[in-house]
Amino acid sequence: MSIHFKQRALVAACVASFAASPALAQTEINVVGFGAGFAWADLFGATGAEKTQKLLDFEKEHDIVVNMEFADEDVARQKVLLDLVNGTGDYDLVMLGSDGAVQTFSAAGYLEALGPYLETAPDLFDPAKVYPPFLEANTVAGELYALPYYSFGAGAVYRKDLFDKYGISEFPKTTEEMATALQTLKDGFAADGITDVYPLTMRGAPGEEPSLDLNGFVYAYAGYPAWFEGGPTTPEEIKASKAQPIFTGDFKEGFSTFVNWSREYGPPGIAGHTWVDMMNLYAQGKAAILFPSAINAFAGIPSSEVPEVKEFSAFAPSPAGPSGKVVQSFWTFSVGVSAFSKNKQEAYEVLAFLTSEDVMRDFAEVIGWPYTTYPSIMHSPTLTDKWPTEMLDQIEASFYDADPHYFPYIPELTEFMDHIGTAASSAISGAQTIDEALDELQSWATERMDRAGYYK
Structure with missing residues (x-):
């Protein structure tokens, strides 16, 4: 047998062997x-x-x-x-x-x-x-x-037809103006005998659900992430200054506003509402304003069967709190x-x-x-x-105007968000007063931070 024949036979055998073997696993x-x-x-x-x-x-x-x-x-x-x-x-x-x-x-x-x-x-x-x-x-x-x-960033979606009907010429630019507009809508609905439309839809279910928006209120009213003394947002900053929780301090005003607006201007059952409830209520034409997580309105508008919701829904930038900072979400x-x-x-x-x-x-x-x-x-x-160019520009501006770290970035964040949201839900429902809910939150937060070793 010639050397060339042997080589050809070896090559053929290798090719056959390779072809018969399974492909390399992805x-x-x-x-x-x-x-x-x-x-x-x-x-x-x-x-x-x-x-x-x-x-x-x-x-x-x-x-x-x-x-x-x-x-x-x-x-x-x-x-x-x-x-x-x-x-x-x-x-x-x-x-x-x-x-x-x-x-x-x-x-x-x-x-x-x-x-x-x-x-x-x-x-x-x-x-x-x-x-x-x-x-x-x-x-x-x-x-x-x-x-x-x-x-998404913060903002509001509102019914311009209802604003026009009750003499509100433009969307509020401050939380003070917002409170006035909410009361105007409430009074107008009452005068007209409208009992199934509410000025505002937000989310107040127990757990972490309300915390994203609620902390945006806290930021706007305090002017900083008001969880700990001095506003530190990292573990290193908290440990360096041994900053204690302040949920009964500067945190309170934003928390109280969120709770009171939910109680006064929101629909029944808002203490159990999630983002899905926000979306559905707005889509059903049962809320004049969805705020501050505007994206939840846009999730509902396409499927709405209410012509006015489709025709008159408008976007507005989030209003500024007393600190000059806008409500975040x-x-x-x-x-x-x-x-x-x-x-x-x-x-x-x-x-x-x-x-x-x-x-x-x-x-x-x-x-x-x-x-x-x-x-x-x-x-x-x-x-x-x-979508209108003006709306897209306003939404884009909400991204750049945002402070993504409007709450502290700490390892215990998931636990804190759960407790903060639950405290808000309890206060909205009336199971606790605002002071009772915040006192309990303060006590838990102090113990949790101490147990985590922040103050050693």
Whole structure:
């Protein structure tokens, strides 16, 4: 047998062996979140379980399989918590929020800092193209821990026809003017015998639900994040000055206004209302103003069956409190890389894709809200063909006017948000007076901070 024949036979055998062997396994990246049919409908379809060609093309190009697990919001949050606390790493990417999860989980070492990864997939995600406050909201102690998907700033949506009917010429620019307008609407509804429309819809359910907006009131009235003496917002600042909680101090005026407005001008049952109730009440034409998380009105307007809601809804910037600072409401629906992921680089590539300009443009097309994380989308026909330019400019200004850190970024933030919201709900319902609710909150906060070692 010639040497050439032997070589050809060896090559043929190798080729046959390679062809018979299984293909190299693709890296699987597991994601957990909520909002099937809403979040990433352009990638996972209306049911959350139908991969679109766009996603399949990404998987093929990057040799990655993306496994998305959707659940109800509370269930998804519990799955994230359990996976991170136990360090199992079942989920490579976890859905978070800039109102507690990012701060708490990053401090615990459960999230991967994203700084080292940002330059590894510039074709997918370029932070320079995103509104800076949305990245700032996900930054703790100088480190970026999550990327924003949908996000919003403060503002109000109101019924201009009702304002005109009762002689309110423009939306209030201050909280003092706002109180006057609310009373005018209440009196007008009463005089006309209207019993099923209310001046205001906000959220007051127990737990963390009201805290995002309530703390915005506190900020506007006090002029700073008034949780601790002197207004420190980081653990280092609190420890350095041994700043004690002040929930019965400068925190009180904003808290009281939120509670009193809910009681006086909100609908029955507001002490149990979530953002969904806000959305539905406005969409049903049962509220003249939705405030300060205006995005919840835009979620309801498209499905409203009330012609006046569709025709006369207008956006207005958030009013300023006595301090001159505007009432805040700022949040990002964020996604981070688990510190326990075994495939962090691939996980980041998927994250970069999920929050990319291209994917966010599709989200804006599907959902149609006048909100996006990218200026290029805000000023493109994707949104300018749907909404007035003046409105888009005002909403964009609310992003830049925001102080994402209008509450302290501490590891205990999730617990604090839960207790603050529950205190507000209790006071709104009348189960406690404002003073009783704040005294209890003050006592809990002092003990919690002491137990955490802030005052050693």
